[in-house]
Amino acid sequence: MGSTRKTAVVTGVLFLVTEVAAICGLALYGPVLHDAGYVLGPGADTRVFLGALSEFVLALAVIGTGVALYPVVKRQNEGAALGYVCGRLLEAAVILVGIISVLSVVTLRRESAAAPGGDAASLVTAADTLVAFHDWTFLFGPNFVLGANTLVLAGLMYRSRLVPRPLAVLGLVGATLICASAAAVLFGLYEQVSVAGSLAALPVFAWEVGLAVRLLAKGFTGPAAQLPDPNTAEKWAVSSETVGGHSLAPR
Template sequence: MSSSRKSAVVAGVFFLVTEIAAIAGLVLYQPVLSDVNYVIGAGADTRVLLGGFFEVILVVAVIGTGVTLYPVVKRQNRSVALGYLCARLLEAAVIVVGIIGVLSVVTLRQDLAGAAGADRAALTVVGRSLVAVHDWTFLLGPNLVLGANSLLLAHLMYRSRLVPRFIAVLGLVGGPLICASAIAVLFGLYDQLSVWGSIAALPVFAWEVSLAVHLIAKGFKPPPVAARGVPAVEPNPGLSAA
C-alpha cells in the first residue's frame, strides 16, 4: 500500500470516528445537560464520564484528520492547507474546554453536593454555569469552527480533484450552511438541537461521511496530467508535413 493510500485510509477512519464519538458523547451527556438539578441529584456519573471519554476520542480524531491530510492538501495550496490544519486544532481545543466543563459538574456533585451545610442553590447555579460553558463550546467548536474548516478542506479537494467533485460540493455547501446556522443560534433564532439546526447540519454530516467512505474504499484520485507538471504531447511537425 502506497503512502498516499495509507494516508487516505487513516484520514477516512479518523473522519468516521469523529462522527461516532461526537454522537456517542452527546447522547451520554444527556443526564447532565438536561437536568438542571443534576449536581444535587442522584446523578449518572459513570454515564457522563463515559461521554467524556468519547469526547476525548473525538478530540484525537479531529486532530488526526488535520495532521493526516495536511501533507496531501498542502501541495494544492499551502496557505489554505495550513488554515485548515489550524482550524482543526482550534476545533479540538474548544471541544476540550467543553469536556472540562461537563466533568467539573461531576466533580462538584461528588465532592460537595453531599457535604454537610452545602448550599444547594449555589451548587445548582455553579453546575448550570459549567453546563452553559459546554453548550457554548458545542456551538462554537463542532458548528462554527467545523463549518470553517469544512469549507477550507472542500475548497482544496474541489480544486485538486483528489475526490469526486460532488463530494467536495457537499462540503462547499455544508460548511457555510452550518456556520450560518451557528450564527442564527447565537442570536436566538432557534435552538441548536432543533429541527432547523438538524437540517442545517445534514450537508456537512453527509460531506464528512461520504468523504470518509470514499477515502477508505478508493483513496485519493490521481491528479490530472497537467496538474502533475507533465507537458502535453505535441504533434511531430515532421510527421505532419509528411
C-alpha cells in the same frame, strides 16, 4: 499500498471515528446537560465519564484528520493546508474546554454530596453556568470552527479534484449551512439542539461520512493525487547531481 493510498485510508477511518465519537459523547452527556437538578441528585457520573472519554477521542481524531491530510493537500496550497491543520487544532482545543466544564459539574455534585447542607440554589446556579459554558464551546467548536475548516478542505478538494466535485460541493454547502445555523443560534432564532439545528447539520455530516467512505473505497483521485511530494522531489534533485562527470540518477 502506496503512501497516498495509506493516507486516504487513515483519513477515512479518522473521519468515521469523529462522527461516532461525537454522537456518543452528545448522547452520554444527556443527564448532565438536560437535568437542571443533576448536581443535587444521585447523578450518572459513569455515563458522563464515558461521554467525556468519547469527546476526548473525538478531539484526538479531529487533530488526526488535519495531520493525516496535510502531506496531500499541501501540494495544492500549502498555506490553506496549514490553515486547515491549525483550524482542526483549534476545534479540538475548544472541545477539550467543553469536556472540562462538564466534568466540573460532576466534581461539584460529588463535593456537595460529601458536604450536605449547602445552598442548593447556589449549587444549581453554578452547575447551570458550567453547562452553559459547555454549550457555548459546542456552538463555537463543532459548529463555527468546524464550518470554517470544512470550507477550507472542501475548497481544496474541489480545486484539486482529489475527490469527485459533487462530493466537494456537498462539503461547501454543508460548511455554509452549519455556519449560518450557528449564527442563528447565537442570535437566539432557535435552540442549538433542535429540529432546525439538526437539519442544518445534516449536509456537513453527510460530507464527512461520504468523504470517509470515498477515501476508504477509492482513495484520492485525479491528476493531483499523483503529484510527487516536494520533499521527495528535492531529494531526487540532490541525487541527480553528478560526481566525477556521472549522474547519480538512474537512466
